[in-house]
Amino acid sequence: MKKYSDEEHLSFDDILLIPQRSNVASRKDVSLRSTIGTGTKRSIGLNLPLIAAPMDTVCEWEMAAAMRKAGGLGIIHRYLPIEQQVEQVKLAAASSRVVGGSVGTKGTFLTDASLLVEAGAALILVDTANGHNDYAVNAVKHLRNAFGRDLHIMAGNVSTWDGYARLADAGADSVRVGIGGGSACTTRVVSGHGMPTLASIMDIRANFKYGDGPDIIADGGIRNSGDAAKALAAGANAVMVGRMLAGTKESPGEIVDGQKVFRGMASAEAQADGLKSVSGVEGIATTVPFIGSVSDVLADFEAGLKSALSYTGAEDLLDFHSLSVYNRVSSNSLNETKPHAKE
Numbered sequence: 001m002k003k004y005s006d007e008e009h010l011s012f013d014d015i016l017l018i019p020q021r022s023n024v025a026s027r028k029d030v031s032l033r034s035t036i037g038t039g040t041k042r043s044i045g046l047n048l049p050l051i052a053a054p055m056d057t058v059c060e061w062e063m064a065a066a067m068r069k070a071g072g073l074g075i076i077h078r079y080l081p082i083e084q085q086v087e088q089v090k091l092a093a094a095s096s097r098v099v100g101g102s103v104g105t106k107g108t109f110l111t112d113a114s115l116l117v118e119a120g121a122a123l124i125l126v127d128t129a130n131g132h133n134d135y136a137v138n139a140v141k142h143l144r145n146a147f148g149r150d151l152h153i154m155a156g157n158v159s160t161w162d163g164y165a166r167l168a169d170a171g172a173d174s175v176r177v178g179i180g181g182g183s184a185c186t187t188r189v190v191s192g193h194g195m196p197t198l199a200s201i202m203d204i205r206a207n208f209k210y211g212d213g214p215d216i217i218a219d220g221g222i223r224n225s226g227d228a229a230k231a232l233a234a235g236a237n238a239v240m241v242g243r244m245l246a247g248t249k250e251s252p253g254e255i256v257d258g259q260k261v262f263r264g265m266a267s268a269e270a271q272a273d274g275l276k277s278v279s280g281v282e283g284i285a286t287t288v289p290f291i292g293s294v295s296d297v298l299a300d301f302e303a304g305l306k307s308a309l310s311y312t313g314a315e316d317l318l319d320f321h322s323l324s325v326y327n328r329v330s331s332n333s334l335n336e337t338k339p340h341a342k343e
Contacts, residue, residue, distance in 0.1 A: 004160075009199035012227040013334060018325040022313030027306035031316045032071075034237050036215040037173040042152035044098060044122060046238055047071025048302055049317065050228070051217060053242035054078065054102045054127055056270055057262045061091035061099075062250045063294065068096030070298040073238075075100035075125050075154075079265065079274025082112050086119045093120030100154070102127040105135040110146055123152040126172075129187065129266060129282065130179070131158040137170045144171030157219055159195040161207045167214065174215040176240060177201055181220030183243040184264035187282045197221045198234055205235035210321050225304025232305070232317055233324035244301075248294035259287040 008014075024030060037043035048071035052059040056079045059067075064074025076088045076099065085101060092099035100123035101116030103109040113124045126139045140155050147153075155167045156176030167175050180187035180194030188194040195203075197220045204216060218231035219240040228239045245251055246262035253260050263270050264283020271278045291297065314320035 005203075007199075007203075008328075009196050010202070010328065011196035012198050012221060012223075012230050014196075014328055015198070015230060015326040016329050016333070016337070017230060017233055017308070017312065018327055019311045020313050020323065020325065022310055024310040024313060024315060027303065027310055029315060030306040030309045032302065032305055032309075034215075034317055036154075036217070036237055037152045038211070038215060038237075042150065042173055044073065044152060046073060048298065049232065049236075049238040049305075050298070050301060051075065051100075051238055051240040052245055053219070053240050054100070054125060055242050055246075055263075055265055056080075056274060057246050057253055057260070058242045058251050059245075060252045061088045061095070063245065063248075063252075064088075064092035064099045065095035066250045066294050067298075068092075068098050070295060070302075072298065073098065073100060073123075075102055075123070076116075076121075077265070077274075078102040078104060078112075078127055079270060082108070082115060085112070086115050089116050089119040089121050098122045100125055103139075104128065105133070105139040109139055110142060113143055113146070113151075117147070117151060123154055125176075126153065126155040128155075129157060131156040131167060131176070132160075132163040137166050140167055140170035140172050154217065156217070159200045159203075161204045164204045164208070164213070164216075168208075172214045174217055174237070176217045176219040177204060177236070178218060178220030182264060182283075183221075183223070184262060184267065184283050184286065185220065186264070186284060187266070190282050198230060201231060201234040201236050210235050210318070225301045225308065228301070229305055229308035229320075230326070233308075233312070233320055233326070235321055237317075243288065244297060245294055247288040247291040248297060249290070249292060250294045255290045256287075258290050260290055262286055262288045 034049040050072040052074040054077040067074040101121035178197035215237035218236035263285035267283035
């Protein structure tokens with residue numbers, strides 16, 4: 001077994017961003033605008049750099065519409081028959097105009113993508129847990145050949161610069177970065193593989209500077225706006241979340257005793273319902289408290305991100321990436337970081 005790198009692989013809890021001189025008078029002066037697919041006619045503008053994960057307990061048409069209304073983006077999950085996926089995209093597109101669809105890496109993915117695009121999808125995600133796999137790379141190539149330069153293709157997940165570069169060469173416009181960090185994911189436990197999401201972003205940005213190559217979507221391990229701020233400071237163009245949105249009224253599923261189901265897409269339960277078979281379980285199913293409208297969650301998230309930029313003295317995300325400074329902190333700092341008034 002060979003060593004990948006002598007660099008430390010840092011997670012979100014390993015660092016804090018350092019406050020700096022700032023002339024930002026108010027959070028209102030801060031812009032969170034980002035664009036994925038920058039410089040192409042396939043670009044998608046985001047006033048809030050947040051994407052709802054394509055999970056069956058997170059994003060169907062109501063979530064996608066709410067996300068877009070708030071300035072973000074939703075991607076419809078693929079654990080539905082294609083006819084139902086198409087209907088979900090149509091409903092979301094009618095409400096919000098910009099919505100993403102998702103496909104796998106084998107079988108009918110080209111036909112499925114065509115139907116989703118025809119229904120109004122502005123983006124197609126090649127949705128796979130392991131974007132390093134040749135099937136993922138080949139799926140991106142086939143989609144790019146089929147749709148030319150007119151379709152925004154997102155792919156992933158990957159955890160290294162090499163995986164990112166292969167998807168970039170295949171024609172991806174944006175790449176999901178992060179393996180094994182999701183709150184309902186057990187990939188690292190089951191397979192022993194993965195990398196902290198923050199370290200993955202830093203690994204890629206050491207080779208592809210901000211503005212070069214496909215845009216980075218940080219996916220996994222982001223629990224709050226502070227984690228998202230660290231991901232964006234490291235060089236992500238947007239972040240993807242699931243658990244944070246799962247307890248809202250816009251997420252799929254019923255409210256039972258004040259709880260909603262949240263599960264990883266590689267969980268036995270999600271596979272059984274969506275794929276009608278179970279293989280290679282790498283996720284769990286659980287419940288989360290019902291927390292009301294997603295608009296409240298997104299408003300708090302936006303305020304937190306704007307506060308992060310103001311502490312760095314940045315007026316936009318480009319400045320935030322270039323100006324941000326971090327330092328590694330001790331494990332004891334977590335006790336000081338979290339609220340502890342009742343201790």
